[in-house]
Amino acid sequence: MNLTFTKCCVCEIDDAEPIGVGADYEYRTGNDTFLAMQCNSCGLVYLNPRPEVSEFETIYPSDYHAFNFSEKDFGVVYKIRSSLEVKRLLSWCKDLPDNARILDVGCGDGFHLKLLREYGKKDWTLEGVDIDKRAVQAAENAGLKVYLGSVEKIDLPKDAYDLAFMIQTIEHLEKPYEILTAVKRILKPNGKLVIVTDNTDSIDFRFFKGGYWGGYHFPRHWNLFNQNSLAKLAEKVGFEIADLTTQISPVNWVYSIHNALVDWRAPRFFVNRFTLKSTVSLAAFTSLDSVLQKFGKGALLRAILRKL
Numbered sequence: 001m002n003l004t005f006t007k008c009c010v011c012e013i014d015d016a017e018p019i020g021v022g023a024d025y026e027y028r029t030g031n032d033t034f035l036a037m038q039c040n041s042c043g044l045v046y047l048n049p050r051p052e053v054s055e056f057e058t059i060y061p062s063d064y065h066a067f068n069f070s071e072k073d074f075g076v077v078y079k080i081r082s083s084l085e086v087k088r089l090l091s092w093c094k095d096l097p098d099n100a101r102i103l104d105v106g107c108g109d110g111f112h113l114k115l116l117r118e119y120g121k122k123d124w125t126l127e128g129v130d131i132d133k134r135a136v137q138a139a140e141n142a143g144l145k146v147y148l149g150s151v152e153k154i155d156l157p158k159d160a161y162d163l164a165f166m167i168q169t170i171e172h173l174e175k176p177y178e179i180l181t182a183v184k185r186i187l188k189p190n191g192k193l194v195i196v197t198d199n200t201d202s203i204d205f206r207f208f209k210g211g212y213w214g215g216y217h218f219p220r221h222w223n224l225f226n227q228n229s230l231a232k233l234a235e236k237v238g239f240e241i242a243d244l245t246t247q248i249s250p251v252n253w254v255y256s257i258h259n260a261l262v263d264w265r266a267p268r269f270f271v272n273r274f275t276l277k278s279t280v281s282l283a284a285f286t287s288l289d290s291v292l293q294k295f296g297k298g299a300l301l302r303a304i305l306r307k308l
């Protein structure tokens with residue numbers, strides 16, 4: 001695999017310590033091992049070196065979950081996740097006008113847009129952007145309006161959107177600063193950007209940061225944040241931070257255990273109890289993470305940013 005060296009996307013320097021090493025335990029797209037580095041200045045965790053952008057189709061195989069998260073394949077997990085996500089999405093939308101324009105950046109197969117189409121106000125304009133043509137195809141097949149490409153390269157109108165989402169997107173990006181700057185440009189004054197991403201100030205990170213942590217998602221997560229590094233990036237772009245908190249998720253707990261079992265060559269039936277399809281382990285770790293979230297240590301970070 002072709003790799004490239006990088007630096008902290010927040011501080012723009014490479015002054016970091018190795019913190020974790022691991023492989024692609026989930027999709028086995030290659031046999032390479034990868035190194036996670038933590039910036040000594042802001043705490044950002046970043047893959048260095050990371051795959052070249054040209055390796056995109058290798059590291060995102062066609063069975064990648066964000067291309068096809070459907071009720072048919074995920075059954076009850078799809079239903080439960082949908083009902084939780086609808087509540088969250090609508091809570092971020094509650095101040096929006098009836099004719100609001102909403103953009104989902106990194107929309108995948110359109111999971112969030114479909115929920116808003118079903119449960120949101122009927123005059124909202126819903127649009128998505130994704131860099132992967134398979135994701136865009138899946139979203140278009142569902143009847144959604146989706147642009148193929150990266151948000152800074154697509155000719156979207158300035159000062160036009162009331163709300164943008166980046167839900168589990170920023171950690172995949174090559175250039176988070178450039179993307180946030182482009183999103184800020186297309187938002188209306190006072191428009192909001194909601195970012196949800198893995199939290200490196202969580203308990204699951206502390207346990208598994210040596211290599212098995214699900215949030216590393218080797219080699220697909222290139223930049224992983226804590227509250228400090230995310231706030232620093234948002235301020236550098238010129239956003240006001242309206243809220244920065246943590247959010248419950250069982251996924252990184254489940255995948256941390258999954259990854260350890262894979263590396264220890266545990267029997268397949270046992271490994272399969274720790275995936276996105278395993279309701280028992282997802283339910284158990286949702287309970288655990290809901291306790292941790294009360295102490296500000298939930299598995300995900302959530303920022304609500306405002307364009308002044």
Ligand SMILES: [Zn+2]
Nearest residue numbers: 008011039042
């Ligand atoms: Zn840094």
